[in-house]
Amino acid sequence: MAYRSGVNLQEVEPQAELYVPEPARIVKVEPQTAKEKLFEVELTSGRALGHGPGQFVQVFVPGIGEAPISLCSYRPGCSSFQLCVRNVGTVTAALHGLRPGALIGLRGPLGKGFAMDEIKGHDLLIVGGGIGLVPLRGVVQAILAERDQYGRVIILAGFKSPEEILFRSELEQWEQREDIEFAITIDRPHPGWGGHVGVITTLFPELRLDAPNTRALVVGPPIMYRFVITECRLKGLADESIILSLERRMRCGVGKCGHCQINNKYCCLDGPVFKYSELKFMWEAI
Amino acid sequence: MALLVMSEDYVRALIGKLMKETRVVAPHVREGRKQWQFADVVDPGRVALEYVSTILPPKKYAFPTEDDLVHWRTEEGFSAEPVLSVEPLVLFGVHPCDIYGLESLDISLTDTYVDPNWVARRRAMRIVGIDCLPDEWCFCSSMKTCSVSSGYDLFLTPINNWSEYVAEAATGAGAAMLAVAEGREASSHDLAQMRAWQNDKLARQRDRRINTEVNDLPLHFTGFADSVVWERWSRKCYSCGTCNTTCPTCFCFDVLDKLKLSLDEGYRSRVWDGCMLEDFAVVAPHENFREERHERLRHRFYRKYAYLYTRYGRPYCSGCGRCVRQCLADIDPVKVINDLLTEARKEAAGHGL
Numbered sequence: 001m002a003y004r005s006g007v008n009l010q011e012v013e014p015q016a017e018l019y020v021p022e023p024a025r026i027v028k029v030e031p032q033t034a035k036e037k038l039f040e041v042e043l044t045s046g047r048a049l050g051h052g053p054g055q056f057v058q059v060f061v062p063g064i065g066e067a068p069i070s071l072c073s074y075r076p077g078c079s080s081f082q083l084c085v086r087n088v089g090t091v092t093a094a095l096h097g098l099r100p101g102a103l104i105g106l107r108g109p110l111g112k113g114f115a116m117d118e119i120k121g122h123d124l125l126i127v128g129g130g131i132g133l134v135p136l137r138g139v140v141q142a143i144l145a146e147r148d149q150y151g152r153v154i155i156l157a158g159f160k161s162p163e164e165i166l167f168r169s170e171l172e173q174w175e176q177r178e179d180i181e182f183a184i185t186i187d188r189p190h191p192g193w194g195g196h197v198g199v200i201t202t203l204f205p206e207l208r209l210d211a212p213n214t215r216a217l218v219v220g221p222p223i224m225y226r227f228v229i230t231e232c233r234l235k236g237l238a239d240e241s242i243i244l245s246l247e248r249r250m251r252c253g254v255g256k257c258g259h260c261q262i263n264n265k266y267c268c269l270d271g272p273v274f275k276y277s278e279l280k281f282m283w284e285a286i
Numbered sequence: 287m288a289l290l291v292m293s294e295d296y297v298r299a300l301i302g303k304l305m306k307e308t309r310v311v312a313p314h315v316r317e318g319r320k321q322w323q324f325a326d327v328v329d330p331g332r333v334a335l336e337y338v339s340t341i342l343p344p345k346k347y348a349f350p351t352e353d354d355l356v357h358w359r360t361e362e363g364f365s366a367e368p369v370l371s372v373e374p375l376v377l378f379g380v381h382p383c384d385i386y387g388l389e390s391l392d393i394s395l396t397d398t399y400v401d402p403n404w405v406a407r408r409r410a411m412r413i414v415g416i417d418c419l420p421d422e423w424c425f426c427s428s429m430k431t432c433s434v435s436s437g438y439d440l441f442l443t444p445i446n447n448w449s450e451y452v453a454e455a456a457t458g459a460g461a462a463m464l465a466v467a468e469g470r471e472a473s474s475h476d477l478a479q480m481r482a483w484q485n486d487k488l489a490r491q492r493d494r495r496i497n498t499e500v501n502d503l504p505l506h507f508t509g510f511a512d513s514v515v516w517e518r519w520s521r522k523c524y525s526c527g528t529c530n531t532t533c534p535t536c537f538c539f540d541v542l543d544k545l546k547l548s549l550d551e552g553y554r555s556r557v558w559d560g561c562m563l564e565d566f567a568v569v570a571p572h573e574n575f576r577e578e579r580h581e582r583l584r585h586r587f588y589r590k591y592a593y594l595y596t597r598y599g600r601p602y603c604s605g606c607g608r609c610v611r612q613c614l615a616d617i618d619p620v621k622v623i624n625d626l627l628t629e630a631r632k633e634a635a636g637h638g639l
Contacts, residue, residue: 003430003599003600004393004599004600005389005436006436006437007389007392009392009396009408012400014401014402014405015399015400015402017368018399018400018402019356019368019541020355020356020366020368021356021358021366022366023365044364062364062552063543063545063549063552064543065541065543066541066554067570088570103363105358105364105366248567248569249567249568249569249570251539251541252539252541254398254399255397255398256394256395256401256537256539257539257540257556258537258538258539259538259559259566259567261561261593263588263593264588264592264596
């Protein structure tokens with residue numbers, strides 16, 4: 001079989017702004033935990049970002065650098081959007097030092113988010129571990145905006161300790177809603193915590209699912225994936241019904257720099273959201 | 287197809303004519319060494335027409351080792367603009383493997399998103415190819431890159447023991463070069479010599495071959511993930527990234543911030559990076575997705591012969607041999623792949639297959 005032939009460079013349209021961050025303003029900063037802050041951001045042009053749940057942006061802090069950050073809000077018609085950022089590296093540390101009014105640069109939205117059209121009409125099992133809940137929060141907001149389009153909505157949230165719980169008031173609202181089945185757990189016993197204790201998989205035995213009709217949306221640390229995927233499969237979910245979001249060090253965000261490659265996939269282009277069926281033979285995935 | 291037979295003097299005269307119009311870069315020998323490098327032509331008489339391989343491939347003229355992408359300021363709010371400097375350029379004396387490399391990057395750097403700096407520089411580039419004879423490291427016959435049918439404006443094939451060249455124009459720009467060149471008409475004997483050149487290239491690599499069809503490599507690689515071969519070869523590897531740096535089809539990069547002392551202005555600049563370097567797949571806070579050397583070596587081979595092959599429709603290896611020619615540990619892709627195939631066959635035999 002012959003190799004693919006070269007590209008006629010006269011026929012392609014170079015994207016002059018491909019690597020250029022667009023000016024954006026931090027509107028509000030809300031502390032979440034000792035490590036995470038929630039940033040409300042808007043593009044200074046007033047343009048809506050137009051993202052879907054599960055997509056990300058490259059956030060540029062002038063003079064410091066750029067880092068990929070998950071979009072954690074989904075509010076169509078709203079010009080601002082939210083980023084929940086853990087202070088963990090150079091760029092995120094610099095972000096944590098910024099106050100409302102500060103200007104940053106943004107590229108995006110980038111990547112393939114959750115295919116909401118594909119999960120409509122199904123029961124949803126949403127499993128978030130730690131900051132894995134960040135991209136899932138946008139999903140939940142999207143679902144609640146059209147709640148009648150979905151079947152059962154089950155949310156399982158896991159954190160190491162009560163201090164690390166994110167989006168507290170929102171989680172309380174989810175807990176109180178009749179149309180959401182919500183459970184939260186912390187890894188180890190903690191003074192003053194009266195709720196469920198144990199890793200997130202300890203919430204699974206209670207679950208009664210209509211497996212063929214259920215789609216699981218799972219985001220968390222790599223170690224959580226291994227166990228949660230197993231639990232989902234034990235419940236009878238098909239591999240293509242288990243949907244995950246992966247994290248890698250994206251530099252360009254547009255499938256060029258090679259940093260986020262996971263076997264034959266680019267996390268930034270083909271993901272960050274993948275079906276487990278796509279990943280199961282990729283030894284670098286989880 | 288316009289053809290012209292040019293003497294070596296006429297070829298050098300053509301370089302001189304091109305220099306009057308445009309910047310011309312070509313291979314030059316490094317003083318006192320059997321090494322060559324692409325550099326600006328000052329004297330056409332010093333251009334190396336007969337050479338084995340340059341240290342770095344010519345991709346550096348479209349993808350420099352350091353390339354400013356963005357200029358930003360914070361003087362009045364935040365603003366950022368693209369940075370691009372382009373000048374017309376003739377790359378003179380490019381071997382088929384390197385033409386293959388440039389065309390490969392044309393594909394990957396325009397797939398889905400179109401890289402502005404690469405495309406602008408490639409559009410401003412005219413390519414004069416030249417044929418060559420392989421050394422003990424080349425494996426273009428295995429990679430099917432001994433000859434290319436596109437990716438150049440003009441191509442020169444040596445005949446009569448390098449004393450003359452058959453020049454073939456493939457584009458309008460190439461025909462314009464021929465129009466100002468001097469030479470004689472090609473005879474059927476000259477054309478027979480052109481064909482003989484290709485056969486000679488293949489013959490010289492008879493004992494240096496990948497022991498399978500390249501087309502089958504992605505299929506073979508589906509079974510190589512757990513091969514002992516990765517660990518075996520990686521024990522010799524220094525993780526120095528020389529193979530990445532010298533590769534005509536590698537295009538990974540990192541992005542660095544260059545800050546003015548005033549702190550209110552800076553550049554975002556891409557610099558070459560390599561997947562063999564230890565920190566290539568590190569994410570904050572210090573999780574390394576390819577911590578072990580064998581994981582990085584395996585990744586590089588998979589990328590070259592399986593991942594990008596499947597994704598972009600051609601292997602991302604041109605068989606130029608630079609990686610092993612310059613490897614401190616003699617990690618030779620031909621030997622590594624043959625080793626993988628041998629181990630796989632042994633294992634299959636062990637299962638009674």
